[in-house]
Structures are given as structure tokens and as C-alpha cells.
Amino acid sequence: xxxxxxxxxxxxxxxxxxPAIAAPFAFITNQLADTVSVxxxxxxxVVKTLAVPGKPAGVAVxxxxxxxxxxxxxxxxxxxxxxxxSPCCSFPTSDGALGITVTxxxxxxxxxxxxxxxxxxxxxxxxxxxxxxxVGRSPSGLVVSPDDRWLYVANREDDSISKIDRTLWRVAAxxxxxxxxxxxxxxxxxxxxxxxxVTSDDVSVVATRAMQEIRRTAVKSMPYALTxxxxxxxxxxxxxxxDTVSVxETDTGRVLRxxxxxxxxxxxxxxxxxxxxxxxxxxxxxxxxLDAKALRVVAxxxxxxxxxxxxxxxxxxxxRSR
Numbered sequence: 001x002x003x004x005x006x007x008x009x010x011x012x013x014x015x016x017x018x019p020a021i022a023a024p025f026a027f028i029t030n031q032l033a034d035t036v037s038v039x040x041x042x043x044x045x046v047v048k049t050l051a052v053p054g055k056p057a058g059v060a061v062x063x064x065x066x067x068x069x070x071x072x073x074x075x076x077x078x079x080x081x082x083x084x085x086s087p088c089c090s091f092p093t094s095d096g097a098l099g100i101t102v103t104x105x106x107x108x109x110x111x112x113x114x115x116x117x118x119x120x121x122x123x124x125x126x127x128x129x130x131x132x133x134x135v136g137r138s139p140s141g142l143v144v145s146p147d148d149r150w151l152y153v154a155n156r157e158d159d160s161i162s163k164i165d166r167t168l169w170r171v172a173a174x175x176x177x178x179x180x181x182x183x184x185x186x187x188x189x190x191x192x193x194x195x196x197x198v199t200s201d202d203v204s205v206v207a208t209r210a211m212q213e214i215r216r217t218a219v220k221s222m223p224y225a226l227t228x229x230x231x232x233x234x235x236x237x238x239x240x241x242x243d244t245v246s247v248x249e250t251d252t253g254r255v256l257r258x259x260x261x262x263x264x265x266x267x268x269x270x271x272x273x274x275x276x277x278x279x280x281x282x283x284x285x286x287x288x289x290l291d292a293k294a295l296r297v298v299a300x301x302x303x304x305x306x307x308x309x310x311x312x313x314x315x316x317x318x319x320r321s322r
Contacts, residue, residue, distance in 0.1 A: 030304025183225030
């Protein structure tokens with residue numbers, strides 16, 4: 001990581017001042033290989049593999065195209081320069097840093113500390129820590145509301161979701177969900193939050209205004225992460241223990257299909273077309289591409305050892321179309 005720090009000292013100012021360059025890339029952390037695979041979603045090809053030491057795990061692609069990678073073993077967040085497709089710089093965090101997310105305006109990055117039971121805020125213009133808050137035990141998945149007012153965090157060991165008021169910087173509410181929530185997703189209106197509950201093998205639906213669980217849907221073994229597609233009409237959930245992705249109709253909570261996929265699927269995200277969904281398969285060292293409309297696998301790409309990609313790893317490009 002010393003090399004990354006030296007690069008950061010020389011180039012961070014230029015990087016932060018330069019306009020972001022949009023590109024249809026997916027960034028897949030390969031935790032056991034200490035690399036990040038860059039996939040061009042237009043051609044469905046791995047176009048580059050970046051060395052990122054420190055067991056890279058979490059990913060957050062900001063709306064301005066900047067990419068943040070949590071590297072817990074190195075106790076750092078690595079920033080990728082999308083224009084050059086290379087690491088630009090890095091800044092210190094902790095060995096418990098896993099889940100990360102950014103605000104919709106790209107101004108702030110949030111990092112969940114698995115060991116300290118905290119969420120830390122960093123200003124992306126300076127890459128410095130601005131404030132910290134205590135939440136439940138073992139925070140993991142994070143997501144910010146569309147208006148940037150609220151920050152939601154899954155507290156795995158507390159079986160709960162916390163809602164943080166970003167203006168007042170306090171926990172406004174906490175709701176119990178299924179067993180060991182990990183990945184979370186929020187719809188575009190910001191009124192429905194979905195959680196993948198690892199040990200109860202189900203998905204919770206939370207009404208965010210009242211912070212009440214309103215539905216729970218059984219899926220397959222060890223659901224890990226989830227994403228929405230097709231104008232939020234379908235929720236896709238990776239099942240680690242079953243090598244499948246469950247597709248849920250969000251209006252009814254009905255499971256439409258369990259799609260067989262690679263071994264131990266983990267991270268999942270939806271491409272800008274709102275139809276094709278990318279899934280990182282930890283044991284297969286691959287990424288599967290699903291058609292969320294046709295409900296089938298359309299391609300499989302080789303990536304790296306221990307493909308994880310926890311978080312939003314594809315650059316957003318709204319509005320999406322069918």
C-alpha cells in the first residue's frame with residue numbers, strides 16, 4: 001500500500017479537480033487475488049485487472065464516476081481513476097471496513113466498521129474523515145436515500161436496520177428484521193428498503209417512513225445481497241448456500257424463479273439498462289450476467305480469485321429503460 005500512498009500524494013489534487021468521465025464499467029473486487037476486474041458492460045468483456053492489495057471487498061461507484069474500494073486488510077479505502085482505469089490514491093480507515101456507499105451527489109462516502117460498530121463519514125473532495133456514529137453490532141450493508149437525507153445500515157449481529165438522519169447526525173429509528181441482515185437495497189422512491197437475511201433465509205421489506213417491517217419473503221439458503229431491476233418491479237437476491245439468484249415480484253412478494261448460477265454468489269448489481277444484472281460468484285471466480293426480464297443467465301465471465309463485489313459496483317446512469 002506504500003506505492004498507492006505515494007501515487008495518492010502526487011495525483012489526488014488533480015484527480016479531485018478533474019471532471020469525471022462516465023463509462024459503462026462494472027468493478028468486481030476479487031478478494032483472494034488482491035485485484036479488481038473492470039468489465040465493460042457494453043461489450044461484456046473484462047477490459048482490465050487492477051492490483052489492489054489489502055483483500056478488496058466493498059465497492060461504491062459514485063454518480064460522478066469515481067470508484068471507492070474498501071481494502072480491510074490494508075486498513076485503507078482505495079480510489080480508482082476511471083479515466084485511466086487505475087488506482088489514483090488511498091486514505092486510511094480500519095481493518096473492520098467492509099460496506100461502503102456514497103451520497104447521490106457524490107460529496108460524502110460512508111464506511112461501516114464491522115468491528116467497531118460504527119459508520120464513518122468522509123468528505124470526497126478532501127478524502128478526510130468528517131464524523132462518526134455508533135450503530136448496531138457488525139454493520140455491513142449501507143445505502144443513502146434518493147434525497148440524501150437518510151442513511152440506512154444493516155446491523156448483522158443485531159438483526160436490525162438503523163436509519164440515520166444525516167442532517168442531525170443521529171440514529172432516528174431502528175427496526176428488527178430477519179436473521180443477520182447483510183446486503184440492503186432501496187427503491188427509487190426511497191419508501192421501501194429490502195434486506196437479505198443470511199440466517200433466516202428470507203428477505204424483509206421495510207417501509208422507511210415508519211421504519212416498520214411490512215413483509216418477509218422466503219428465498220433459498222443464505223441470501224447475501226440484492227438489487228432491483230425493471231423499474232423496481234423485480235428484486236434479485238443472491239443465495240450463497242444454494243448457488244442461485246431468487247427473483248421476487250416486488251408488488252406481491254411472490255418468488256418468480258430461482259435461477260441457477262455460479263458457486264457461492266455474493267455481490268449483485270443492475271446495469272444502466274435496468275435489465276441486465278451482474279453477479280459475482282466467489283467460488284467460481286466468475287461474474288454471471290442475468291436478464292431480469294427473461295429470467296435467465298445470458299453470459300458468464302472469468303474474473304479473479306474470490307470475486308465478491310459487495311455494494312454498488314456499476315456506474316449509475318439514470319434514467320433507466322426497459
